[in-house]
Amino acid sequence: MNADAVIIGAGLSGLVDAILLAETGRRIIVIEQHAIPGGYLQQFRRGRTVFDVGFHYMGSTLPGRPMRQFLEHLQVWPRLRILPFPEDAAIEVISGPNRFAYPARFDRFHEKALAAWPGERAAIDRFVADVDGICSRFKWFALRRGVEYGSPLDLQWPGGSFADYIEGATEDAWLREALSLQTFNLGLLPSEAPWVKHALAFRSNFDRTSRIDGGGGALVKALLERGRELGVEYRFRSEVVGIACEGRMARAVTTANGERIDADLFVAACHPKVAVRCIPEESLPAIFRERILAMKDSRGAFQLFLALSAPLSSIGSTCVMIRGEEEAGDWPPLDVILVTYPCGEEKTPRGGPRLEAMAYMDWDIFASWGDRPSGRRGEDYERLKQEIARRMIARMRRIIPELPDAIAEAYTATPLTDAWYTRNEHGAVFGVSHDVEQQGTARPQPRMRLKNLYFTGHSITMPGICGVFINAFDTCEMIRGGDDLFRAVAT
Numbered sequence: 001m002n003a004d005a006v007i008i009g010a011g012l013s014g015l016v017d018a019i020l021l022a023e024t025g026r027r028i029i030v031i032e033q034h035a036i037p038g039g040y041l042q043q044f045r046r047g048r049t050v051f052d053v054g055f056h057y058m059g060s061t062l063p064g065r066p067m068r069q070f071l072e073h074l075q076v077w078p079r080l081r082i083l084p085f086p087e088d089a090a091i092e093v094i095s096g097p098n099r100f101a102y103p104a105r106f107d108r109f110h111e112k113a114l115a116a117w118p119g120e121r122a123a124i125d126r127f128v129a130d131v132d133g134i135c136s137r138f139k140w141f142a143l144r145r146g147v148e149y150g151s152p153l154d155l156q157w158p159g160g161s162f163a164d165y166i167e168g169a170t171e172d173a174w175l176r177e178a179l180s181l182q183t184f185n186l187g188l189l190p191s192e193a194p195w196v197k198h199a200l201a202f203r204s205n206f207d208r209t210s211r212i213d214g215g216g217g218a219l220v221k222a223l224l225e226r227g228r229e230l231g232v233e234y235r236f237r238s239e240v241v242g243i244a245c246e247g248r249m250a251r252a253v254t255t256a257n258g259e260r261i262d263a264d265l266f267v268a269a270c271h272p273k274v275a276v277r278c279i280p281e282e283s284l285p286a287i288f289r290e291r292i293l294a295m296k297d298s299r300g301a302f303q304l305f306l307a308l309s310a311p312l313s314s315i316g317s318t319c320v321m322i323r324g325e326e327e328a329g330d331w332p333p334l335d336v337i338l339v340t341y342p343c344g345e346e347k348t349p350r351g352g353p354r355l356e357a358m359a360y361m362d363w364d365i366f367a368s369w370g371d372r373p374s375g376r377r378g379e380d381y382e383r384l385k386q387e388i389a390r391r392m393i394a395r396m397r398r399i400i401p402e403l404p405d406a407i408a409e410a411y412t413a414t415p416l417t418d419a420w421y422t423r424n425e426h427g428a429v430f431g432v433s434h435d436v437e438q439q440g441t442a443r444p445q446p447r448m449r450l451k452n453l454y455f456t457g458h459s460i461t462m463p464g465i466c467g468v469f470i471n472a473f474d475t476c477e478m479i480r481g482g483d484d485l486f487r488a489v490a491t
């Protein structure tokens, strides 16, 4: 079997890469180990209810902003029904008695923050200007034709963590906390989050924060549909277990089903450690292999999926981040919970009302069950999951008092679940950790030691949905050569 290019993984990244490479007339085969596409954007059904795994919200859907430009270019935008969050309360952050509702647009955020913290004008003005300054220097975010940009891979300027930045900017504890809670978008604490990356991720959630009717599954469906129009072939239940090489060139992938697919070009849209393990030892310098395999992965997630017997009245169609006080002896720690209640105009996925909640949680907490298959991890594992779910519900109850009585069914997932379904090492929500220690050349790059094998996906430059699109466009522009792709999406 031959193809011009083989893409490993049909997660969001693999689906976008496939379209961008098929646009050039190449014959593309996408190989996915799971039975369904989507990676973290997959959905699952329990009874009548369909739940989303890794899709809560996305921003930048206004004309000229990155998600909109990328989706338009891919001819996927018209296939989606975008559901913007309420203009004035897109994402709410709550800590003890304090609440701040982030609006859907960045200019409105500036005004609202000044109204909420009137004594902090200088800090807020500077924060907004600094975020804008950073975003205007990042090629795939600014998307301006005729501007000279540095390499997107050089995300060091200015260095330091968000905690370093914000501690020097204001002494107002609640303003610091409200801004710092947003490092949740990188799965990092403020002391771990690179200021530059945080600024980009923070800003990307504005400019019309939205959900998609049908959730992450609708985006996956639209990307698959477009890929198929361009002749992309998708193979499911087919796990890449080897990459055959000759010198510094990859020649073929081999699958667990015993198939071999030869190609001129390979794109690893899976976790980079998975790809590196597939490459024979003699084809990669030991130092490179060890460096990739030793990289720290981002945190995993504990997720609670609730099918509800009745709609909720004290929460609208927004996302809410809740920081709570822990009681003595509470373990494992639950720092922030992200709550999503798809309602209002969101008609699909079909089923009754539902609520999804997540908290970051280290792999180590569940590691002792890691070698046992799903469903056979024993009573201790089930008890721990139930206990974490109970604490999450207790915390949400303070904001949504009617929630406990409305729960019809509850399902949970741990980092073990995510690792099993997506092969992300340690169930890492954002692949290789994006913390301050692993920036610039210390993280996986699209180009690696094999000349015709490229890395892409959420472990590369930027994490999250918008980040995956940025990385896919960047990697595919390197492959396609020139700057046609940038000029096609820039304004």
Ligand SMILES: Cc1cc2nc3c(=O)[nH]c(=O)nc-3n(C[C@H](O)[C@H](O)[C@H](O)COP(=O)(O)OP(=O)(O)OC[C@H]3O[C@@H](n4cnc5c(N)ncnc54)[C@H](O)[C@@H]3O)c2cc1C
Binding pocket: 008, 009, 010, 011, 012, 013, 014, 031, 032, 033, 034, 037, 038, 039, 040, 041, 053, 054, 055, 056, 057, 058, 238, 239, 240, 241, 269, 270, 271, 274, 301, 303, 358, 418, 421, 422, 423, 424, 428, 429, 430, 456, 457, 458, 459, 463, 464, 465, 466, 468
């Ligand atoms: C709980 C959770 C909530 C999230 N919420 C949001 C959100 O609200 N907004 C946002 O912007 N981002 C969110 N994210 C992040 C976002 O979902 C991911 O960053 C993004 O979907 C990653 O896409 P990817 O294609 O890079 O990787 P993946 O989704 O991991 O895709 C990789 C694919 O490769 C396949 N694969 C792996 N190994 C092999 C192999 N050997 N052979 C064949 N196939 C293989 C996997 O099965 C998978 O399909 C969330 C993530 C999680 C886990």
